Amino acid sequence: MKSPEENRLHKxxxxxxxxxxxxxxxxxxxxxxAALKRARSSETSxxxxxxxDTMIRNLEVAERLGVPICQDTGVPVVYVSLPLEVSLTEAxxxxxxxxxRRATESVPLRPxxxxxxxxxxxxxxxxxxMPAVHIRQGQSFTITxxxxxxxxxxxxxxxxxxxxxxxQIKRFVVETMLIAGGKPCPPVVLGVGIGGTFDGxxxxxxxxxxxPIDCMDDFEQELCDAVNAxxxxxxxxxxxxxxxxxxxxxxxxxxxxxxxxxxxxxxVCRRVTVGVNYP
Amino acid sequence: MKDLRTPLGDEVLDLRAGDRVTLSGIVYTARxxxxxxxxxxxxxxxxxxAAIYHxxxxxxxxxxxxxxxxxxxxxxELSGFLIDNGVxxxxxxxxxxxxxxxxxxxxxxxxxxxxxxxxxxxxxMTLKGVYFRDLGMAEAVWAIELDHLPLTVGMDAHGGDLFAxxxxxxxxxxxxxxxxx
Numbered sequence: 001m002k003s004p005e006e007n008r009l010h011k012x013x014x015x016x017x018x019x020x021x022x023x024x025x026x027x028x029x030x031x032x033x034a035a036l037k038r039a040r041s042s043e044t045s046x047x048x049x050x051x052x053d054t055m056i057r058n059l060e061v062a063e064r065l066g067v068p069i070c071q072d073t074g075v076p077v078v079y080v081s082l083p084l085e086v087s088l089t090e091a092x093x094x095x096x097x098x099x100x101r102r103a104t105e106s107v108p109l110r111p112x113x114x115x116x117x118x119x120x121x122x123x124x125x126x127x128x129x130m131p132a133v134h135i136r137q138g139q140s141f142t143i144t145x146x147x148x149x150x151x152x153x154x155x156x157x158x159x160x161x162x163x164x165x166x167x168q169i170k171r172f173v174v175e176t177m178l179i180a181g182g183k184p185c186p187p188v189v190l191g192v193g194i195g196g197t198f199d200g201x202x203x204x205x206x207x208x209x210x211x212p213i214d215c216m217d218d219f220e221q222e223l224c225d226a227v228n229a230x231x232x233x234x235x236x237x238x239x240x241x242x243x244x245x246x247x248x249x250x251x252x253x254x255x256x257x258x259x260x261x262x263x264x265x266x267x268v269c270r271r272v273t274v275g276v277n278y279p
Numbered sequence: 280m281k282d283l284r285t286p287l288g289d290e291v292l293d294l295r296a297g298d299r300v301t302l303s304g305i306v307y308t309a310r311x312x313x314x315x316x317x318x319x320x321x322x323x324x325x326x327x328x329a330a331i332y333h334x335x336x337x338x339x340x341x342x343x344x345x346x347x348x349x350x351x352x353x354x355x356e357l358s359g360f361l362i363d364n365g366v367x368x369x370x371x372x373x374x375x376x377x378x379x380x381x382x383x384x385x386x387x388x389x390x391x392x393x394x395x396x397x398x399x400x401x402x403x404m405t406l407k408g409v410y411f412r413d414l415g416m417a418e419a420v421w422a423i424e425l426d427h428l429p430l431t432v433g434m435d436a437h438g439g440d441l442f443a444x445x446x447x448x449x450x451x452x453x454x455x456x457x458x459x460x
Contacts, residue, residue, distance in 0.1 A: 047431055047441075050299060054393040054429060062398035071337050071345035071397040108344060110337045110417060121415060151350055151372075151394065171457045178453045181446055182373045183350055185394035229456065230449040235394055236373060237431060238445040268395045 002091065010091040010098065012278035013143065017078065017099025018106070020145040024272040025068045025107050028059060031214040032189075032244070032269045039187055039234075039241040048239025055234070055267060070268045073109040074147030076100045076131035079210065081138030086279065088135060096133055096143070097126050112150075134203070144273040146209060152184035152266040158202050161258040169194065169260055170223060176262040177227045177243065182236015185266035187244045189213055190227065193261040196251030201259035204249040209265050213245035220246045234267075244269070282427065286328025287367035291388045294432045296439035301427040302390065305407060306330040306370065310349055312418040314357035316411055323410040323420065326364040330390075333371030335417030337397070343404045343423065347397030348372040351389070355379055362387050374433050374442030389434035391441075403428050 002010065028036075036059075040052040062069040078096050082088060101124045103109055113127045114120060125131070157176045161168055173192060180188075193204030216224060223246040233239025244267065253259060283290065285304030294300065307324055309317070309331050317323070333354060336346035351371030358369060359382045367387045369375070372394040383389060392400065408422040434440045 047297060047299075050429070050431065051393050054396050054399065058393070058396035058399035061402050065398060065402065067398050067401065068337060068345045069398055070395040071335065071347045072349075072395075073337070073345075108337060108339050110335070110345075112417075174453060174457065178449055181449070182442060183352065185372065226456065230452055232445060232449050235391060236442055236445055237391065237433070238441070238448075266395060 006089060006091040009089070009278055010095040012276050013092050013095025014098040014102065016143045016274050016276040017096050017145065018102045020143050020272045020274045021076065021099065021103035021109070021147065022107055024145050024147055024270040025073055025109065026062050026066055028069065028269060029212070029271060031212045033059065035213055035244040036267065039244060043239050043241060045233065045239050047237045048233045048241065051234035051237060068107060068109070070149065071110055072149040072151065073107070073112065074149045074270070075112055076125055077146040077148050077206065078131050078133045079144040079146070080133065080135040081140060081142045082135055083139060083141050084137065086141055092135070093133055096131055100125050100131050141276040141278060142273050143276055144210060144271065146206070146271045149266055149268065152188060152264040155180035155184050156205070156261070156263045158259070158261040160198065161260055163256060163258050165258060170226060172260055173223050173246065173262055174226045174230065176264065177232065178230060180264060181232055184264045185268070186232055186236060187234055187241040187267050189244050189265040189269045190223070190246045191263040191265060192223070192246060192248045193259070193263070194248060194250050195253040196259055197253070198259060200251055201261040202263065204251050205261035205263035208247040208249035209263060209269070210271055211247045213247065213269070216245055216247070220248055285330050287330060288328060291367050292385065292436045294388050294435050296432050296435045296441040298432040300390065300430050300432060302330065302370070302430055303425050303427055305422055305424055306332045308332045308334040308336060308421045308423065310335050310418050311353055311357070312414050313411055313420045314354055316414065318357070318360055322361070322364060324422065326361060326366050329366050330368040330370060331361055331366055332423070333369070336421060338406070338416055338421070341406060343401045343406050345397035346400045346404060346423070347395055348392045351375050358382065370430065374440065380434055380438060380440055383434055383436055384438065385436055388432055388436055390430040391433035392428060392430050400428060
């Protein structure tokens with residue numbers, strides 16, 4: 001039996017998750033849309049232009065009809081910023097799962113979550129450890145969703161380099177995109193994790209995808225230019241834009257390690273943060 | 280831009296990799312499981328002149344909500360029997376392998392639809408029927424009528440493969456930028 005306070009928390013979290021997913025599935029963030037339009041104006045090949053035009057037209061249709069941009073509505077990856085005054089209880093996890101179930105019905109989302117071995121579909125995008133929930137302490141109470149599609153997730157990579165192999169990072173990032181080719185629906189955004197631990201570096205790579213893509217530091221720009229030099233282009237059909245951006249997130253690591261991970265994100269770079277109406 | 284309509288005939292043999300076309304008429308969605316089922320139980324629709332769409336749509340109340348393409352390469356080993364039975368076009372994203380390129384020769388084409396563009400696709404579709412419904416929403420075979428879906432010829436019936444050309448250039452550019460030590 002939950003207390004009235006816990007019920008209120010559950011409801012607020014569920015509502016915020018539902019709102020965030022509805023928004024994320026039907027609209028791209030303004031920085032991503034701007035990057036696609038910039039890419040469109042800088043392309044020189046007819047095919048690349050046509051591909052980008054179709055993407056931009058698709059976004060207009062999704063917005064007008066209020067339907068998902070892509071039929072791969074992803075798996076729900078959720079980041080929670082929790083202020084000190086809200087205690088971490090089961091109501092938060094349950095509220096997020098409830099929001100995911102409601103979004104699956106109402107948006108609607110494709111039921112994508114299955115058991116990894118029996119492949120049995122839960123039908124509601126929930127399962128063991130799914131939604132994937134990451135909770136951090138923060139100033140305000142917010143929920144960020146990053147619905148992650150499989151085409152791009154499947155070509156993501158991780159490697160444990162030696163500390164002396166720092167110059168291999170660039171090669172590894174570009175090689176990841178060379179191997180991926182048109183499969184992850186380019187133009188992509190690459191989230192690069194550098195440092196941390198074996199498991200932590202992949203989390204850093206995914207968190208890098210939460211950053212806006214309208215600015216890059218010198219190293220990010222260098223990596224992005226090197227990826228674009230491959231000429232894979234929109235949907236692997238050739239062109240100047242293979243990556244819209246590369247974003248890096250770093251973490252302290254063991255003096256004997258240099259973990260690197262690349263989380264590939266398709267052009268449908270969905271992320272939305274909403275405030276939770278609580279307390 | 281050429282306007283194509285199913286059932287398709289020998290007009291697909293005139294297409295070349297890189298051409299832009301639109302497609303209208305009935306297409307059938309099929310992913311991994313539907314291909315496997317069709318190999319054992321037979322093709323549930325008339326395959327002559329048909330187009331197969333690699334897609335697992337979102338359907339709500341018998342209405343297509345979102346229906347973009349899935350990665351075609353997963354069907355690399357599963358497509359020959361369809362072309363043998365008269366299928367004239369495979370539609371999807373990312374292109375297919377050299378085995379399929381051989382199978383397409385003088386018979387059929389691979390058409391690329393822009394990945395992620397599920398809302399635009401759905402706005403040009405009408406649901407006409409379903410086979411193998413027990414496979415679930417994503418894996419069932421949905422019969423869908425298209426109204427001028429914009430596509431790019433990715434692989435033609437004469438060995439032309441735009442994806443392979445792009446891949447080759449990307450490999451050259453990579454080897455130049457990062458020479459083997």
